Amino acid sequence: MKILVTGGAGYIGSHTVVELAQAGYEPIIIDNFSNSKESVLGGLRAILGRDVPCHRIDCGDAEALRGVLKQEDNVQGVIHFAAFKAVGESVAEPLKYFQNNVGSLLTLLEVLPEFGIESLVFSSSCTVYGVPDALPVTEATPTKPASSPYGRTKQMCEDIVHDLAAAPGNKLYTILLRYFNPIGAHESAKIGELPLGTPNNLVPFITQTAVGIREKLTIFGNDYDTVDGTNVRDYIHVVDLAQAHIAAVQRLLDRKATDTVETFNVGTGHGNSVLEVVQTFEQASGQKLNYVIGPRRPGDVPAIYADATKAAEVLGFKTSTSLFDSLASSWKWQLTLGK
Known part of the structure; x- marks a missing residue:
């Protein structure tokens, strides 16, 4: 079965x-490489x-999208990842985020019915919760x-899907799929997180600092109401996260969905602070990290982590990779990339 990604x-x-591919599907990639590399x-x-x-192609281009779906006949479902994702950048460039993130979904929803495609997995985010009153x-x-504007685009996209x-x-x-903070890399170290320019996410900044590309890591704030004053997040290994998408696709294609829109948190079910991530990375890599404490960053939520019960009970999905092993795989990937 062909799945458009x-x-x-x-x-x-x-x-x-x-x-x-390893689950027996035939993935078809669409990407304009505005935030990725052909390597x-x-x-x-x-x-x-x-x-x-x-x-x-840009999946916001309706005619180009139609051309792909005509060429790749019999696509059974779509996983929609194409979006900008950096919280800080979205604060600085909100229009860029609304045009791309919301616009690409609207185009997709316009075109899919023309080709009889009835299954969509949407890449949402825990940012839709804003600053929650209770955890998890x-x-x-x-x-x-x-x-942040990034989080707002995900809320808007969810609302659009429900209205449709x-x-x-x-x-x-x-x-x-509302997921939390993906980290890590494939065990082969052939693919991993590959930020263009200065990383917006914590772990690639950590690994680039450890390898000498960055002089130091700045931790944005240590005065939050958390275990050690730094932000707390739910860090999920990217391969675990990918497997959640396979479970979601299979549920849709097997017609097991009980509603036209279903929502699942995809996380580990517990949070780790930024300092905990730094310390665990040092243990996993054997590297001492140069870091400093800086001011809070606009758009950051103090703490958020998932209750992952529904995904386990309905999708049959649970994470299996520890924070230590996730960070070890990130370091292996960085060493493969070098400086």
Whole structure:
């Protein structure tokens, strides 16, 4: 079965492509490479032993998307990753985020019915919860005003999907995966997180600092109401996260969804502070990290982590990789990249 993967050359997308192929699906990549590198395709080839079809288009371009779906006949479902994802950048460039993240989903929802595609897995985010009143967050936790334009785009996209589901004649079934903080790399070290320019995410900044690309790591704030004053997040290994997408695709194609829109948290179920991540990385890599404490960063939520019960009970999905092993795989990937 062909599965279209928008943003399939990106960090999470590429790992999901591997898991799809190894689960017996035929992944088809769409990517405009605005936030990824074509070298990823070589990594996929090395892991899978074959090329993965890739169409270099912007999935916000309706005509280009139609062209791909005409060429790749009989696509059964779509996993939609294509979006900008940096909280800090979204604060600085909000229009860029609204145009890309919301616009690409609207185009997809316009085109999919024309080709009889009725299954969509949407890459959502725990940022839709804003600053939660209680932890861990469940799928029933109320969404509050987002702390960043990035989080707002994910809230808007979820609202759009729900509104479409309520429209007469809608045949699209969607699973919204609200995931937390992906880290780590494929065990082969052939693919991993590959930020363009200065990393916006914690772990690649850590590994680049440890290898000497960055002079130091700045931790944004140590005066939060958390275990050690630094931000707390739910860090999930990217391969575990990719496997959640396989479970979601299978549920849709098997017609097991009980509603036109279903929502699942995808996380480990517990949080770790930034300092805990730094200390665990030092243990996993044997490297002493140069870090300093800086001011808080706009848009950051103090603490958030998942209640992952629903994903376990309904999707049959649980994470299996520890924080130590996740960070060890990130370090192995960085060493493969070098400086």
